[in-house]
Amino acid sequence: MKLPIYMDYHATTPVDPRVLEAMLPYFTQHFGNPASRNHAFGWEAEEAVETARKQVADLIGATAKEIIFTSGATEANNLAIKGAAEMYREKGNHVITCVTEHKAVIDTCKKLEKQGARVTYLPVQKDGRISLDELRAAITDKTILITIMTANNEIGVLQPVAEIGAIAKEKGILFHTDAVQAAGKVPFNVNEVKADLVSMSAHKMYGPKGVGALYVRRRNPRVLLAEQINGGGHERGMRSGTLNVPGIVGFGKAAELARTGMADESQRLRGLRDRLNEKLHKNLDEIYVNGSMEHRLPHSLNISFAYVEGESLLMGINDVAVSSGSACTSASLEPSYVLKALGAGDDLAHSSIRFGLGRWTTDEEVDYVVEKLTTVVRRLREMSPLYEMVKEGVDLTKMQWVAH
Amino acid sequence: MAYSDKVIDHYENPRNVGSLPKDDANVGTGLVGAPECGDVMKLQVKVNPETGVIDDAKFKTFGCGSAIASSSLATEWLKGKTVEQALAIKNTDIVAELSLPPVKIHCSVLAEDAIKAAIADYKKKQSETKGEGAVAGEHAQPNA
Numbered sequence: 076m077k078l079p080i081y082m083d084y085h086a087t088t089p090v091d092p093r094v095l096e097a098m099l100p101y102f103t104q105h106f107g108n109p110a111s112r113n114h115a116f117g118w119e120a121e122e123a124v125e126t127a128r129k130q131v132a133d134l135i136g137a138t139a140k141e142i143i144f145t146s147g148a149t150e151a152n153n154l155a156i157k158g159a160a161e162m163y164r165e166k167g168n169h170v171i172t173c174v175t176e177h178k179a180v181i182d183t184c185k186k187l188e189k190q191g192a193r194v195t196y197l198p199v200q201k202d203g204r205i206s207l208d209e210l211r212a213a214i215t216d217k218t219i220l221i222t223i224m225t226a227n228n229e230i231g232v233l234q235p236v237a238e239i240g241a242i243a244k245e246k247g248i249l250f251h252t253d254a255v256q257a258a259g260k261v262p263f264n265v266n267e268v269k270a271d272l273v274s275m276s277a278h279k280m281y282g283p284k285g286v287g288a289l290y291v292r293r294r295n296p297r298v299l300l301a302e303q304i305n306g307g308g309h310e311r312g313m314r315s316g317t318l319n320v321p322g323i324v325g326f327g328k329a330a331e332l333a334r335t336g337m338a339d340e341s342q343r344l345r346g347l348r349d350r351l352n353e354k355l356h357k358n359l360d361e362i363y364v365n366g367s368m369e370h371r372l373p374h375s376l377n378i379s380f381a382y383v384e385g386e387s388l389l390m391g392i393n394d395v396a397v398s399s400g401s402a403c404t405s406a407s408l409e410p411s412y413v414l415k416a417l418g419a420g421d422d423l424a425h426s427s428i429r430f431g432l433g434r435w436t437t438d439e440e441v442d443y444v445v446e447k448l449t450t451v452v453r454r455l456r457e458m459s460p461l462y463e464m465v466k467e468g469v470d471l472t473k474m475q476w477v478a479h
Numbered sequence: 480m481a482y483s484d485k486v487i488d489h490y491e492n493p494r495n496v497g498s499l500p501k502d503d504a505n506v507g508t509g510l511v512g513a514p515e516c517g518d519v520m521k522l523q524v525k526v527n528p529e530t531g532v533i534d535d536a537k538f539k540t541f542g543c544g545s546a547i548a549s550s551s552l553a554t555e556w557l558k559g560k561t562v563e564q565a566l567a568i569k570n571t572d573i574v575a576e577l578s579l580p581p582v583k584i585h586c587s588v589l590a591e592d593a594i595k596a597a598i599a600d601y602k603k604k605q606s607e608t609k610g611e612g613a614v615a616g617e618h619a620q621p622n623a
Contacts, residue, residue, distance in 0.1 A: 384517055386543035390482070390490055401517055401543070410517065422514030458496050458547065460521035460539040461514060476513035477596075 076439045079394040084374065084433030085228050085256060086398060090325065091281040091434070097328040098283065101321040109318050110309065120320050127327025131288050134330040135254070135273060136264035143289045143310045144323050148255045148276035149179040150303075151289035152222075154314065155251045155272040156183045158300030159220050160192060163249070167217035168192045171210065173234075174416045175199050175227055180253055184222075193217070199416050203232035203366035210242060220249045225257035225268075229400065229413040229429055230366035231375025233257070240269030249298060255279050255287075259333030260341060260372055265290060271298050277322065281434060282329030286322035289313075344432050345373035351430060351441045352376055358449040365400075365414055365427060374432040379414075379423040380448075382462035383455040388428060391451030395444050400427040422461075422471075482544055483578035489548035494555045497537045499523040504608055507601025509593045518542040518586065520550045522593035524557055524565070526601055531561045538593075545583040549573050549590035562598055 081089075101123060109124045111117025129139040145151045160170065172184050174196045184194045195213045197205045205223065221243050225236050236252055243250035251272035257263055258273075259280035265273060273290035277283055291313065292298045302308075306315035355362060361381040377400075380388060385401030400411030401424065410424035428448075432441075456462040461471060482490075498521075499506045505526050512519040519542065525535040536554035540547045552573055557565050573579070573587035 382541060384542050384546075386517075387490070387547055390487075390544040420515070421517070425514070425517035458493065458539055459541045460510065460519055461541045463498065463521075463539055471514065476515075476519070477511050477592075 076437065076443065079396055080440045080444060081396045082430050082432060082436065082440070082444060083396045083398055084436075085231070085279075085429060085431035087278050087284065088281045088433055089435070090278075090283055091329060091332060093332060094282055094325045094328045098321040098325040101324050106320075109320060110307070120318075123324050124318055124320060127323045127330075130327035130331045130334075131275070132290075134258060134263075134334045135275070135290060136266055137273075137290050138293070140311075141265075141290050141293050143291055143313050144318055144326075145287045145289055145314055146285060146319070147287040148253065148274045148279075149287075151274035151276075151287045152177070152179040152253055153183050154289055154300060154303050155274060155291075156180065156187065156220065156222060157303055158313070159249055159251070159272065159298070160187050161301035162299050163219045167215075167219040169195070169215050169217040169219065171195045171197065171213050171218060171221045171223075173197045173199065173205050173223050175203065175229075175413045176222070176224055177228055177253055177255070180222055180224070197223075201418055202370070203227060203230050203413075203417055204234055204370060205239075207235060207238055207242065210239065214242075214246055214248065218246070218248050220251060222251040222253070222272075224253040224255075225263065226254070226261070226372050226375075227366070227413060228256050229411060230377045230417070231256070231372040231431075232366040233261070233370040233372065235370075236268045236270070243271075244269045256372060256375075259330065259337065260374065262337070265292070271296070272300075277326035277329055280329045280333045283322050283325045286319050286326045288326065340434065341373040344436070347432050347436055347438065347441050348374055348376055348430070350438070351432070351445060352378075354442070354445040355448065358445065359452055362452075363419070363423065365417055365419060365423075374436075376430040376432075377414075377427055378430070379419065379427040380452050381423065381426055382459045382465065383452055384425050385427055387455055388426075388448075388451060391455065392444070392447045395447060397431075398429045400429065401425040485552075485577050486544055486548040486579070489551040489577070490544045493538075493547060493551040495535075495537050495551065495558075496539065498539065499525050499535065499537050504528075504604055505601070507597040507599070507604065509596025509598075509600060511592045511596050512542070512589050514541065518546050518589055520546065520589055520593040522550060522553060522590075522597045524597045524601060526562060528605070531563070533557045533560050533562065533565060542586065542589075543583070545577070545579055546586040546589065548577050549579075549586045550593060552576060553590045553594055557594065562601070565594055565598055568594055 107116030107120035109121035249271045255276045258275045271292045276287045365377040385399030400414045414424035521539045536557040538550040540550045570587035570591040
């Protein structure tokens with residue numbers, strides 16, 4: 076077992092050696108520009124791109140023509156939301172999204188608001204999912220887009236996307252879903268979900284950073300987007316710029332490996348994740364899973380360790396790479412807005428740790444992390460004035476704190 | 480973020496973790512911060528009433544590595560100082576000693592607040608036993 080242990084697969088993933096192998100020839104040997112229509116260098120690059128396009132499409136049940144390559148999911152989210160808002164502005168200017176979306180969606184929606192659009196940010200229930208009734212109630216005759224992520228990056232919770240897609244279809248509204256954390260990890264089919272736009276990222280599925288894709292539906296309905304990057308009309312006029320051929324080839328290979336290995340891998344990871352969860356619960360009291368356990372990515376876990384602050388926890392398990400919702404770990408000193416939306420309270424947001432397991436996680440690593448965490452949590456609780464007060468019978472919710 | 484060696488040292492080997500008896504007339508308790516902010520420090524001093532010297536100091540902190548280090552350092556500095564010398568400890572001293580980056584300066588401020596709150600509590604207790612009435616001091620109160 077190698078230290079440090081990586082258990083932050085939601086943040087990024089290592090490139091699978093098979094993916095790297097597929098990419099390498101496209102740096103130095105087959106280095107052509109796929110837009111070079113007149114010679115073999117261009118043709119072979121184009122062929123490689125089209126193969127990858129099909130591999131990515133197959134992952135989500137789409138056709139190759141419906142895949143647009145981008146520089147990543149942030150760009151894909153921007154293109155989907157801004158592109159749709161611009162293209163359909165005659166139809167309306169209302170967008171519905173959710174408070175727990177990734178910043179790439181939230182900040183894009185805020186930009187639209189500055190430009191005069193109206194955006195509804197649906198709250199989530201304690202389990203982290205939106206209420207379908209609240210979604211219906213939010214729809215107006217000016218609504219042109221619903222954008223709700225398939226799986227949340229912080230808490231791993233799965234939204235009811237098939238039901239959301241059905242509602243959107245019924246009302247004739249476009250449905251975009253940020254599937255970055257879900258694609259390649261759980262089965263996802265654009266027709267079952269009735270999604271019109273889907274964002275994906277290579278580096279979340281053992282592919283390289285710097286490449287992503289946006290699925291844009293071509294039939295029932297044919298979705299149009301106003302391009303956000305101009306300059307040559309590449310990718311069916313939706314995204315100009317020379318294609319990142321090696322990155323795209325890698326993305327395709329990663330998608331293929333994810334699709335073919337998904338059933339076995341998700342089962343293995345679910346077992347490891349459940350092992351981590353059960354052992355932690357056995358060793359420690361007053362720990363809480365954030366968000367639904369039932370509707371969750373198989374490899375994801377987010378736990379708050381009451382009375383212990385997240386950053387000090389991370390310092391104690393310094394040979395394990397995970398992340399925390401604590402304010403102290405963020406550059407902005409604000410606690411995780413996703414955890415706040417669950418209604419847990421800022422103190423539990425400060426005490427949370429996110430675990431993302433992945434392709435190379437082992438039983439041994441899980442057991443090591445459990446032992447390490449148990450020791451550190453116990454030590455920090457001995458040092459915690461909050462734990463002391465609770466043991467003395469003080470009701471912390473009734474305390475009047477002197478904040479500064 | 481990179482921690483200074485001193486912060487790591489205080490985190491791995493915190494000085495003076497624990498509690499002094501709250502009801503002891505010569506113990507001052509300061510409880511500052513709030514769980515919602517991610518920082519709560521309890522700092523206690525035991526003062527020799529004749530000499531005015533702090534004989535013992537203990538702390539417990541809910542907070543990041545820098546917060547723990549700031550409060551641990553505070554207890555180290557407090558031992559052996561008089562009450563008035565303790566009040567002269569500035570957060571900037573703590574920042575310098577621990578090489579705290581700008582984003583962690585507020586941890587040192589909270590430690591300074593904790594020192595002042597503990598001393599104020601001690602002084603309040605002293606004046607109450609002497610019957611002079613309460614000395615103003617701001618610190619967290621549990622509702623009775």
